[in-house]
Structure formats: C-alpha cells, structure tokens
C-alpha cells in the first residue's frame with residue numbers, strides 16, 4: 001500500500017519510522033513546511049517525493065493513503081484537501097482545533113466515500129485494551145465509575161528542552177498550550193475517546209474546573225466529571241503541571257474502574273493490573289507500550305480496513321474523533337466559565353511570555 005506522510009515533527013518521525021518497518025507499506029511521499037526536515041528525512045528514508053508543498057503529495061494519483069501528522073491547526077485544510085482528492089486518510093488527534101471544522105471534515109470524507117481514521121492510539125495500547133477486556137468480561141460487575149489520570153511534564157520541561165532544543169520545545173509549547181488549548185483539549189481527547197470506547201456510551205454532560213500555573217490562556221491542569229448516557233461517571237484528570245521541577249520522572253498515569261462487584265487499577269509506576277473482585281483477584285504484570293507500538297497496531301488495523309473497504313469497529317472513526325473534541329471543548333469551556341484558578345509556579349521562567357525563541 002502506497003503512503004504519503006504530511007508533517008515531519010516529532011510525531012511525524014515516529015509515524016515514518018513505524019511505516020518504514022511495515023513490509024506491506026511503501027512510503028512514496030513526505031511533506032512538511034520545514035525544508036530541513038523534508039531534506040533530511042527524504043534522504044534518510046529514500047522517499048521519492050519529498051516536498052514542502054503538501055498539495056503535491058495529495059494530488060499524486062499513485063498514493064493510496066495519506067497520513068496527516070502536521071500541527072493541529074493544519075489538520076482541517078489538509079484533510080479537506082485529502083477528501084477533495086478522494087484519498088483514504090489517517091489523521092492525528094485532535095481531529096481539529098475547532099468543533100465546526102471537525103464536523104466539516106467528517107462530512108467531506110463521508111461525501112468522498114473514503115476511509116477516515118483518527119489516530120487515538122489508546123485504542124491500540126495493550127494496557128487500555130486489557131482493561132477493556134476485563135471490564136467487558138464482567139469481572140468487576142457493571143462499571144460505575146472510571147478514573148483516568150494523566151499528568152505530564154509541561155512541553156517546555158527541562159528534560160524536553162534538553163532533548164529537543166530550546167527552539168523546538170518553544171514551538172511545541174505554542175502548538176500545545178496555545179493552539180492546542182492545553183492538556184485538557186490536546187491530550188484530553190485521548191481520555192474522552194477512551195472513556196466512550198471503554199464504557200460503550202456517549203456523554204450526557206461534562207463539567208470541569210482547572211487551574212493555571214503560568215498565566216496560560218487555557219488552564220495547565222483540569223479535572224472533568226463526565227456523566228455517560230448509561231449512568232457511568234468518568235473523571236478525566238489531565239494536566240501539564242506535573243513535574244515542573246522533577247529531575248527524572250516525566251509522567252504520572254493511573255487508571256481505575258470501580259464496578260458493582262469489584263474494582264481494577266493500573267498505574268505507570270508499577271505497570272501491573274490489579275483486580276479485586278467478588279469472584280477473583282488478579283495481580284499481573286501489564287507493561288506500558290511505547291507510542292510507536294500503539295501506532296503500529298493502529299496502522300495494521302487501518303491497512304486491514306482499507307483492504308476490506310470499511311473501518312474496523314475498534315478503530316476511531318472521524319465521528320469518534322469529533323465526539324472526542326466536542327467533549328474536550330465542553331470541558332475547556334466549563335473550566336473557563338467557572339473561572340480559572342491561578343497558582344504561582346515560583347521563580348521559574350514563563351516560557352510563554354513572548355520572548356520569541
């Protein structure tokens with residue numbers, strides 16, 4: 001299957017790496033606005049069409065599938081162009097930064113009659129899948145309450161700056177904290193999508209509160225309480241304030257599901273699944289998989305979908321991607337309407353004060 005990849009930043013490189021290892025895939029085109037990325041990666045992967053003009057790649061009739069891995073704000077124009085060219089499209093999360101754009105994208109891809117998948121990779125992750133299997137098997141009875149905690153280092157955390165360099169870290173900060181509406185929207189879409197996937201139920205209402213450590217327009221950290229149509233409650237606790245100062249650990253991740261016959265829990269520190277239920281108790285190793293491994297699972301599913309002509313039901317469709325941004329936007333709006341709490345991060349720099357790195 002012949003692929004084109006648009007967007008060659010940190011996620012785009014991971015997509016390229018994953019695709020280049022898949023024997024059934026040929027990456028025949030790559031595009032990014034940054035000519036350095038295009039040149040370096042074009043040479044490294046021996047890609048025949050390496051361009052700073054994504055439209056060239058979208059217009060290439062020999063390409064079957066386009067992966068849109070560019071910055072969030074570029075998803076809308078790029079996917080609309082893919083729909084016009086009738087390309088099967090896999091787009092990174094969030095589907096769009098504006099709900100209205102997401103709706104247009106879903107409609108355009110449907111009209112084009114091509115497959116449209118959003119890379120909401122929790123659906124491919126072994127930890128999330130095992131939790132879903134245990135819940136679906138009824139081991140803990142009927143699920144009542146889901147808690148999804150995901151706290152990450154800020155995109156300008158010193159570990160990130162050392163790895164990417166100041167300039168790239170600053171551009172990431174702008175992408176995520178300003179254009180991406182911070183953690184609750186940018187990364188929260190994974191949790192809102194997983195909550196729907198896990199419970200099999202849409203949201204009835206969502207309320208949230210958040211706080212801001214460094215005066216960002218959108219809170220660094222928020223907690224959303226979501227009621228599903230089937231009565232399950234999900235708490236999404238999402239933030240970039242974790243580990244501003246930590247030397248080594250960059251993430252705090254914990255999932256819990258409480259049912260009427262038991263409970264389960266998994267966390268990143270121990271990487272074990274623990275189930276305490278009426279009929280059985282489990283304590284098993286459940287290692288975290290890398291984003292690359294998740295992406296490979298998603299790509300395998302998408303390639304299978306293209307071959308059979310319809311999206312496999314466990315993959316996130318455009319509609320699922322849209323529901324995730326609708327939920328995330330509702331949470332962001334709720335946090336702002338309630339009044340963002342401000343906290344002082346201390347004497348550290350405010351990387352967002354427009355010093356123009």
Ligand SMILES: NC(=O)c1ccc[n+]([C@@H]2O[C@H](COP(=O)([O-])OP(=O)(O)OC[C@H]3O[C@@H](n4cnc5c(N)ncnc54)[C@H](O)[C@@H]3O)[C@@H](O)[C@H]2O)c1
Pocket residue numbers: 006007008009010011012031032033034037054069070071072074092093094119120121171172175291
């Ligand atoms: N699924 C996940 O877990 C996950 C993780 C990280 C990033 N992402 C998503 O992947 C996408 C890229 O993120 P990133 O971390 O690589 O960001 P990045 O800032 O490292 O790279 C973004 C790239 O997009 C390019 N770009 C911007 N507009 C473009 C356009 N119109 N045409 C072509 N290229 C364009 C930029 O030049 C840059 O190279 C984002 O949508 C992000 O939300 C998803």
